[in-house]
Amino acid sequence: DADVTQTPRNRITKTGKRIMLECSQTKGHDRMYWYRQDPGLGLRLIYYSFDVKDINKGEISDGYSVSRQAQAKFSLSLESAIPNQTALYFCATSSTVNSNQPQHFGDGTRLSIL
């Protein structure tokens, strides 16, 4: 089983819909991240969380919200989806204790907004 699991793997939806992307991890890491990947732009940070009570905005948080339901779960919501939010979304985790270790990524959610 994957250490970092994202659901759904793919999603097609319409403009104006509310969308939730989910991420769960079995690595026991305290830090979790949401990134967005667009062609030609690489990955950019949307939100990150260092523990259940600590949520921080990344560089492109507008139009998104997050919830850290438990140490192992971190969900990303698009309250009213728009076409320019069509992208590949990644969840990642890391550990404060082993801060020299790299982030571990899920397999991504491809989101298409029509």
Place this chain on the structure above:
Amino acid sequence: AQTVTQSQPEMSVQEAETVTLSCTYDTSESDYYLFWYKQPPSRQMILVIRQEAYKQQNATENRFSVNFQKAAKSFSLKISDSQLGDAAMYFCAYRSVATASKLTFGTGTRLQVTL
């Protein structure tokens, strides 16, 4: 703020040959990590190699090695004996030690491997 630049959108290499992917970065910090990630068509993000800035010795992982030039803020990836399975998107990334938070990514280089 830190920035990472990959100036080669696409590269091509013949099987068994060597290719070097370029990456430069900008930071005012002295302590940080640098990474190369591979993204094959399956879209997974796979760590290829990492370098701690305080280490002068260049990191190596089998056929993958880096040329880390701290003063020049350069971090290139060399792939030796290229294989068809090396075809992928490669991302260079930076992470501060002080904040130990986000990764800052470059825009990626798409590597093609030809027979």
